[in-house]
Every structure is written in structure tokens, then in C-alpha cells.
Amino acid sequence: MANSGAPTAGSRDDVLARLARLRLHQRDGRRSPHKPLLVLLSLGRLTTTGSSALPWSEAQVVLGDLVAEFGPASRTSRVQSAAYPFTRLRSDGIWVLDRDVPMDTVGPLTTRAVTGRLTREIETALADDPELLASAARALVDSHFPDTIAPDVLSAVGLDPDTIRRAADVVPDPSAATKRRRDPQWREMIIQAWDRQCAFCGFDGQILGATVGIDAAHVRWFALDGPDDPDNGLALCALHHKLFDRGVLGVDLDLRVHVSAIYSARTSAGRALYDLHGATLRARPGTAMPAGRHLKWHRQWVFKGRPLVV
Structure with a gap:
């Protein structure tokens, strides 16, 4: 029997809960913003073009630059840094590729001209509800970056920081009740x-x-x-x-x-x-x-x- 307390697939709470699970990849203080940056980039594309589709030919440059700018220092090449989230985000159930390729491998992404995108269910929910999209973007950026950097990240992925923060207030974050609270003093x-x-x-x-x-x-x-x-x-x-x-x-x-x-x-x-x-x-x-x-x-x-x- 289904759990009556679980959010309905494709609902606001379901979409936000799925995206919130990306936070679990950061344990023991390790920074791993690669997947959140890819999702934020796809939200930016969805906002500006109506589709989250992202060809690898573009992702290897744009996503690689985002990881280099906003991620931790790394000796990994920018292309390889982009390949990691582009292939591995599939395991989180929110991202699909139009070709079956191995994890982390750059060659097949290029030779097979692979395109990735958010799952149809999530893309539809976000496209139909701009306030949900804004709330999802804000929850992601707030979970992985401090306030000094969050506006820069949003701008870099094609989202307007002021619009995101205003619209996001309309859709409550279901995880807000369990989030740590800052000491006001x-x-x-x-x-x-x-x-x-x-x-x-x-x-x-x-x-x-x-x-x-x-x-x-x-x-x-x-x-x-x-x-x-x-x-x-x-x-x-x-x-x-x-x-x-x-x-x-x-x-x-x-x-x-x-x-x-x-x-x-x-x-x-x-x-x-x-x-x-x-x-x-x-x-x-x-x-x-x-x-x-x-x-x-x-x-x-x-x-x-x-x-x-x-």
C-alpha cells in the first residue's frame, strides 16, 4: 500500500523534495556543487527557451566554466568536471540523456552528440508553475552557496536573482521546518x-x-x-x-x-x-x-x- 504521507509524483512538494536530495551528496563538509549547478543551468534554459534540453557540445563549455568558477579548486579538466554531473545526475531520477553512455566518460558524449534534460515529469511541473521553478532554484542555491555568492550563481545560469527571490517566497519549501536556524545574535x-x-x-x-x-x-x-x-x-x-x-x-x-x-x-x-x-x-x-x-x-x-x- 502506498504511503499516504508521500507527496504525489510531479507535485510541488515532490519536485522540491527530489531536488533537495542533491544536498545529500555533501557529507562531512565536502563541497559537491556539480549536480546543483547543472540543475540550475537547466532551470535557466527552461526559463529562457521553454526547454531544459542541454546538448553536451554546450554543456562541456558552460557547465565546465560554472564548476571552475563556483566549485572547489580541482586538478580535473573543465570538460571532465562537466561530464561527471552530466552523466551521473541520471542516478538521482531527475535527469535523462537521449543516448545511453557510460558514467564520467567524455568520448561517447561527444561522438554520439548526446543531449540531456530534466525528466519530462519535472520539466512539465516547472514549466507550468514559474513560482515553483523559482522556489526550486532558490532552494538549490541557498543549500550550496552563501548569500554573497548566490546572486552571482543565479545570474551565471541565466536566472534573475531578484525575480527568483521574490517569486520563491510564494511557494513554501517543505523542508523549511527542518532546516538549521541561524543564531540571530x-x-x-x-x-x-x-x-x-x-x-x-x-x-x-x-x-x-x-x-x-x-x-x-x-x-x-x-x-x-x-x-x-x-x-x-x-x-x-x-x-x-x-x-x-x-x-x-x-x-x-x-x-x-x-x-x-x-x-x-x-x-x-x-x-x-x-x-x-x-x-x-x-x-x-x-x-x-x-x-x-x-x-x-x-x-x-x-x-x-x-x-x-x-
């Missing part, structure tokens, strides 16, 4: 602990006595089970917070700031970032410094490539 606690200034550059802007342009940044992302603990936070200006979450900036175990060697700039404003390389974090006495386990997580899963050589 954490942000103020971190900013206060770092004397209301950026731990990297010292920016301490105020407007009418209120701190402005300073964020409380998680070292290990909250979306990836990072705790709201004092030793998992840094007060950072908005620019350096984003660059920290994009892997341009990092902190080693000796609490020295690192700039990634893949970063480059031409103007004096952009090149000023190089001056941060090697600077040591300094906080007022009693402030909890970032814990080694969180710094190691950031270095492995966020920081891009190698630090600058000085």
Missing part, C-alpha cells in the same frame, strides 16, 4: 568582537554612528554546516567578504591572509588587494580567532589554487 557578536572593522583591511565605516559595510563572515559556510560559533567568524568589509567566499582570499593556520595566485588586476584599486598578502590577523584581546579546523575547510573547499609567491 551571531552577526552582532562577531562584528563587535572584531571592533567593528574589517579583519583584513581595517575598514570601519559608520553612518550616523551605525556600522556600515561590515559583515559577519563564516569561515566554514553556514550552508555547509558551519556553526554560528565565535571561532568560525570574521568581521569583513563587504568586498573582502565576497572575495573570501569566492576563494580569492584565505587565511592560513598562522592567521596570515593569503591572496590566490589566480587573482589578477590592472588598476591600482584592484592591485591593492596584493598588499593584503601575508598580513597577520589582529584582533582585540579576548576575541576568538578562527579555529584551525574551519581554516582547513576553507583552504580545501573554497580557496582557489595556490597563494601568491612573494
